Amino acid sequence: MTKRIVVPPPVEADVSVIVDWLELTSFFDHFGRARVDEIAGSFKTQEETPPDNFGDADRDNDNLREGIENEVLARQKALGDAYPFALDDTGEEFRLERQIDDPRASFYLLCLIATHISKSVILSQPPCDKLVYKLRNRVFQVLGTLAVAGFAQGPAVSVGYPRQTKEGILTVLARAQQWGSGLIARNKPGKHANPRANDAGIDVIGWPQSDRPPPPHIYFAQLASGKNWTLKPAMLEYSNFMDDFFEEHGTAQHNFVTIIPHRIFDELTFTRQSKTHKAIFDRHRAPRHALAALQLHDRGVLMDEACNAHQIYRWLRQYRRSVSFT
Structure with missing residues (x-):
């Protein structure tokens, strides 16, 4: 079985780690995409005790998506054109919008990967x-x-x-x-x-x-x-x-x-x-x-x-x- 390059973060992970996961997944994906529902599904699988009712589950799901949207907006605001990612209009698909040979992508991507070289909970295959x-x-x-x-x-x-x-x-x-x-x-x-x-x-x-x-x-x-x-x-x-x-x-x-x-x-x-x-x-x-x-x-x-x-x-x-x- 092929080892995954990027693994889903643990349930207790901060939203910053979750968005890093989306970024890294998009970087390695052939089409430059990652799905928010994959994170939501992973968290549901990891939970030892499921929510008591559907209302709690829906609220957790909404909070997750709201947190991701706010974190992405914060990165876009801080970096401007130097941030190469975006959520689509539905908030479900996360995309790498520029080629990696574009400095508007490569400068940020280098920092992202360098962050996860050591002791990363999401990057299972860091650089050699x-x-x-x-x-x-x-x-x-x-x-x-x-x-x-x-x-x-x-x-x-x-x-x-x-x-x-x-x-x-x-x-x-x-x-x-x-x-x-x-x-x-x-x-x-x-x-x-x-x-x-x-x-x-x-x-x-x-x-x-x-x-x-x-x-x-x-x-x-x-x-x-x-x-x-x-x-x-x-x-x-x-x-x-x-x-x-x-x-x-x-x-x-x-x-x-x-x-x-x-x-x-x-x-x-x-x-x-x-x-x-x-x-x-x-x-x-x-x-x-x-x-x-x-x-x-x-x-x-x-x-x-x-x-x-x-x-x-x-x-x-x-x-x-x-x-x-x-």
């Missing part, structure tokens, strides 16, 4: 180790660089290691200087720099487009695709990074960003972590900002990784093919 490595060391760097550029509304350089270009870090920082960051890179690392440092904990630098340097402010970003993202604020390594690799710091109006593929549901967690990480781009923010970056790039704004956006689509296609026929 090779694909996880590529996600964390290449394609998420593409998404993160674009997200910073889109948020900053200007250029961004991809600092994170390993670099596809094989450039040294000082070469990347010299490019940032050339593009108008207002930061003056050293010719060689400072005397206290770790000789093996490849990115010194900073993955992306972005700033708003300006007629001349220095820009009014600069963003330093850390990318964290794993669940331990709370331990990796960009500001943790910032002081050493600046001392090791820059002679001049521009206006020193420097801000910090952490980019994660997961969603933060708890408001208290989000508030507390924002005090440490400053700006946090989760699954409801990063795809939208990345999509905005491509629009800037089309208008001639310089940025790293824009020409590599197709790598995200290729990763998605490779993952889907690797599990669809197992």
Whole structure:
């Protein structure tokens, strides 16, 4: 018997997990569809004690559908064109409305799958180790660089290691200087720099487009695709990074960003972590900002990784093919 790629969530699952199930099911379905009644039927099968009467069952069913509709609307509102799914007019069929090679789909899909790589209750066949490595060391760097550029509304350089270009870090920082960051890179690392440092904990630098340097402010970003993202604020390594690799710091109006593929549901967690990480781009923010970056790039704004956006689509296609026929 073929193992299912996506399995129904448990009855007690939050509606956010239920909608993730609909999204993943649509992603793997040949026609890009999922049925709400399949979830309702699964919950009915899982229930150890059936409702006392038909009225209770109807009410539970209505509550389930209302919760799904509200969650989908919340995602559409947060992500705009970067959200590729929709319910049909009946509220019964859920659809992936764009091809996965469309950045309006691929950016979100990457974050969705990254969320469920580890300990997922619904994704039974997550990406293999090779694909996880590529996600964390290449394609998420593409998404993160674009997200910073889109948020900053200007250029961004991809600092994170390993670099596809094989450039040294000082070469990347010299490019940032050339593009108008207002930061003056050293010719060689400072005397206290770790000789093996490849990115010194900073993955992306972005700033708003300006007629001349220095820009009014600069963003330093850390990318964290794993669940331990709370331990990796960009500001943790910032002081050493600046001392090791820059002679001049521009206006020193420097801000910090952490980019994660997961969603933060708890408001208290989000508030507390924002005090440490400053700006946090989760699954409801990063795809939208990345999509905005491509629009800037089309208008001639310089940025790293824009020409590599197709790598995200290729990763998605490779993952889907690797599990669809197992």
